[in-house]
Amino acid sequence: MANSIFDQYTKKRLVITKNKKVLQTTYVPNALPHRVEQIDHIAAIASAALNGDQPSNIMIYGKTGTGKTAVLNYIGNELKKADEYEERCKYIYVNCEVVDTPYSVLYNIGNQIIVEDSRRIPFTGWSFEKVYYEIVNYLNTMNKVFLVVLDEVDRLIDKKGDNVFYFLAKINENLKSSKVSLIGISNNMNFMNVLEPKARSRMGGESIIFPPYTKEELEDILRERVKEAFDNDVIDDSVISYCSAIAAKSDGDARVAIDLLKTAADIAERNGDSIVTEAHVKSAKNSLEFNLISEAIKTLPSHEKIVLISIIKNHDAGINNMTTGDVYKTYTSICNTIGVTPLTQRRVGDLINELDTYGIVTASVCSFGRAGRTKVIDLTIDKSIINEFKNTNSIFKMIDAVKPPKQTHLI
Ligand SMILES: Nc1ncnc2c1ncn2[C@@H]1O[C@H](COP(=O)(O)OP(=O)(O)OP(=O)(O)O)[C@@H](O)[C@H]1O
Ligand SMILES: [Mg+2]
Incomplete structure (x- = not known):
């Protein structure tokens, strides 16, 4: 066989998953514990x-x-x-x-x-x-x-x-x-x-x-899958308990547990490792979260995207504890630049709360002495996700000239 650019990956890739189908979402297991x-x-x-x-x-x-x-x-x-x-x-x-x-x-x-x-x-x-x-x-x-x-x-x-x-x-x-x-x-x-x-x-x-599955129930579900999908001793018992702990926190979702196991095994195979360890599960968690959040961002309605872009723009300008007013000023400048009618500040406040529920930003109410209570907004997503968003969203290219506001002084 002639050498090809794929050799470095195919040679390195060990097959440690005996039956991949068992880890797919369409697979109907023979038994359903719990x-x-x-x-x-x-x-x-x-x-x-x-x-x-x-x-x-x-x-x-x-x-x-x-x-x-x-x-x-x-x-x-x-x-x-x-x-x-x-x-x-x-x-x-x-x-x-x-x-x-x-x-x-x-x-x-x-x-x-x-x-x-x-x-x-x-x-x-x-x-x-x-x-x-x-x-x-x-x-x-x-x-x-x-x-x-x-x-x-x-x-x-x-x-x-x-x-x-x-x-x-x-x-x-x-x-x-x-x-x-x-x-x-x-x-x-x-x-x-x-x-x-x-x-x-x-x-x-x-x-x-x-009801949502508990950590122990998820462990039983995973143990059954592991028996069918892998040879003995390929998966450490700590892997099962780690995947189950993460999935239990994620509303007891068995799909999360199985996806983590599958992605961790994929990562181990790609690295040329012969067993799956907790470290592979950690990488799997990061990679699944990355995909989930960047997918959520791509499908946001357009005003919510502009609000997020405003928060990123302010953040890049060094404004870390921004108020809704700070976001709103940037938001209206962006809307004017791209020719979109802005929503009211109150509505933008609602959209910020929605971004908070998706885990994209945090909007926490803080008390600032005489200034009273106000919301302080910050970005929570990873830099790599922000960069991907910047590279794929066309609005960023149109708003270079938009200047973030002078930050509101809260105290
Ligand atoms: N008790 C169980 N034993 C083994 N596998 C399970 C069990 N419960 C769920 N699973 C597996 O977990 C994954 C998610 O389950 P399922 O698709 O049935 O969830 P669902 O409640 O229909 O979720 P959704 O509301 O998102 O449709 C599937 O791969 C399924 O095979
Ligand atoms: Mg379903």
């Missing part, structure tokens, strides 16, 4: 479908990474196994983060049910009601129980998705022999209160909570 209670509860309700009866509707709540999607995938697989011969029920999964309009939800559900090509629902061109009645008519030619899982269902609400909820929840009134049950999954405990009352009362049913 979700036995939730699985049993859902199975007890859904089992009615195996007798041809209609299970109650279910709402599932839990923060991100608490295993909601994984558990429902697992239930779907188990249901298929239990129903292999009788075929009394069908499990239908819709991810509303992707399928996010009322029409596309019905389109997606319909085409998972309808098998004949000639009767399939077209991608566009029909009204919502026409699709709904087509599904009703089709279901009336069958005698089955349909379990419809709407994952990330809160995504539908601001797109008039109440409609879908209402229609799906009342669909049984139009059905003769088939039955439909709904399982909604949401991050937002308040979801039912956001629904229109008529949809809420139709939904009814039971709520099941997925």
Whole structure:
């Protein structure tokens, strides 16, 4: 083989991950430690479908990474196994983060049910009601129980998705022999209160909570993954407890724990190391945080970006403890320079608070004697992230001439 520029990396790269798939987000593990209670509860309700009866509707709540999607995938697989011969029920999964309009939800559900090509629902061109009645008519030619899982269902609400909820929840009134049950999954405990009352009362049913995982629970989850993904002795036990500690702090999110493990193993492989250590996890943490924050910055709405740019500009000019007024002066000069109508100072204050909740800046209220209480703003993100933002955002090139204000003296 001829020499190439890649040699230095491919030769150095040791493969220490036995099965990479196990660490991917799409992997459905065979066992889900610490979700036995939730699985049993859902199975007890859904089992009615195996007798041809209609299970109650279910709402599932839990923060991100608490295993909601994984558990429902697992239930779907188990249901298929239990129903292999009788075929009394069908499990239908819709991810509303992707399928996010009322029409596309019905389109997606319909085409998972309808098998004949000639009767399939077209991608566009029909009204919502026409699709709904087509599904009703089709279901009336069958005698089955349909379990419809709407994952990330809160995504539908601001797109008039109440409609879908209402229609799906009342669909049984139009059905003769088939039955439909709904399982909604949401991050937002308040979801039912956001629904229109008529949809809420139709939904009814039971709520099941997925609590955040504790550090010890995350350790058990990781230990299972490690067994499948790596040979013995490649991963130090301290790695498992370190990843779990970080993820436990991050709202008990199992996805964070698994991502850290995967990234740490990638870094070890790239370095040519033969085992994964705590130091690799530290680098993984930094690299994941970098990606997360720079992604968050890239997707900020435009005024929020200008506010952040103003804070950076002031910071570069040596103003460290800046007030909202200091930020506002720079913000209005930038808006004037680039031809954007500025928002009010009060609104800019709100945007600064939002940047604070994302962890991009800190805005802490301080007391300054006679000057009273005021907010002091500072940048919290890493220099490398600021530099990347400066290099990729075109506004920076347009505002060289903008002079930061003389700093307000607080005392
Ligand atoms: N009890 C568990 N055992 C093993 N793996 C788990 C467990 N819980 C979650 N995971 C894994 O953690 C990751 C995140 O889980 P999942 O996608 O189910 O979270 P979620 O609650 O649906 O989060 P989101 O609200 O962000 O969609 C997945 O890779 C999943 O396989
Ligand atoms: Mg999910």
